[in-house]
Amino acid sequence: MISGLDNILRGGTEGLPPFRTLWIGPVNVDPPILQAPMAGYTNYAFRQIVREFGGAGLLATEMVCAKGFAWLAEEQVEHPDRLWGVIDEPRPLAVQMWDNNPETLAKVGARLAHDYKVSVVDINFGCPVRDVAQKAQSGSYLLQEPDRMGNIIEQVVAACAPTPVTAKIRLGCTPDKINAIDVAQVVEGAGAAALTVHGRTAADMFRGSANWDHIAAIKPHLNRIPLIGNGDLTSPQEVVEAFRRYNIDGVMIARAALSKPWLFRQAAAALRSEPIPADPTLEEERALLLHHYDLIRGRFGETKGTVLMRKYACCYAQGRRGAREFRSRVVKASVAADFSAVVERYYPR
Ligand SMILES: Cc1cc2nc3c(=O)[nH]c(=O)nc-3n(C[C@H](O)[C@H](O)[C@H](O)COP(=O)(O)O)c2cc1C
Structure with missing residues (x-):
């Protein structure tokens, strides 16, 4: 449940402001509801199920370890399991990668953009998991070093062009160090094509609820790129309410889609003020x-x-x-x- 939204899902979809069309670079994300990357879950089979139901404007893979992929590529081994399906499946499709080395990320990004021809290359700056954040100083660890993030993004953008590069962040590392506005400006300045924000800090992991006020506060500080909000959306009504209450360009859904991959279709109908399709029998x-x-x-x-x-x-x-x-x-x-x-x-x- 979105913080502050609990139990105020009144009024159906009436009065819903028309949401802007969401473009990530040249990619039209229609409807502006994105399926989130989830390590260990959003493989080709899951994406295919989501695609069959419809309603997700952009699907994402699990995050790919750029270092591991670069090594595999050098050794001429077949692509990693996490890229199962990616070459052939329908577009638009985003592939997410993580690391902290700009050259490695640029090299892997270029491969994804030019050989795999993915629609969007996303960089993970939000993962709080120990192996990624603390041990590998990647994911959410990098939120405390926005300049370093900017350097990474610049190099990946140059390597992937004209394929758009996006960033996925949390609000900051800890609740007393929320720096998403600064980070967002760096992300935009470095040439990214969109920013997705999970409304928790890394230290929160999944505790408490996502703070959508903090997400929305970023919007006035972005000039060019769309803002995608993420966190705790579990129903079509909550998706509608997120668009109605917050100045966002898109929403991203993760966990709720694991139990209800048809949620995107329902949310898309709700956004169009159409009857919401029933849950499967x-x-x-x-x-x-x-x-x-x-x-x-x-x-x-x-x-x-x-x-x-x-x-x-x-x-x-x-x-x-x-x-x-x-x-x-x-x-x-x-x-x-x-x-x-x-x-x-x-x-x-
Ligand atoms: C099992 C699991 C795996 C995840 N893996 C990733 C990942 O690979 N990359 C990423 O950016 N976020 C990952 N996330 C975070 C989600 O993309 C999303 O930001 C978070 O779950 C909040 O959205 P939700 O409330 O809709 O679940 C993962 C979340 C879960 C539960």
């Missing part, structure tokens, strides 16, 4: 789970695919009656027969 959700499983298994095989699918199945079950029991069983599935049996039992025909 139990029967449709069962078919969806099995379809998702097929996509995963097709890539990773039965053993690895079944293990990987467990976590998606747990997400889908969120809010469903019997979710706890379903989860306790599905996490034990190790072959296709186990998985199908659990799904058949909890999603009966």
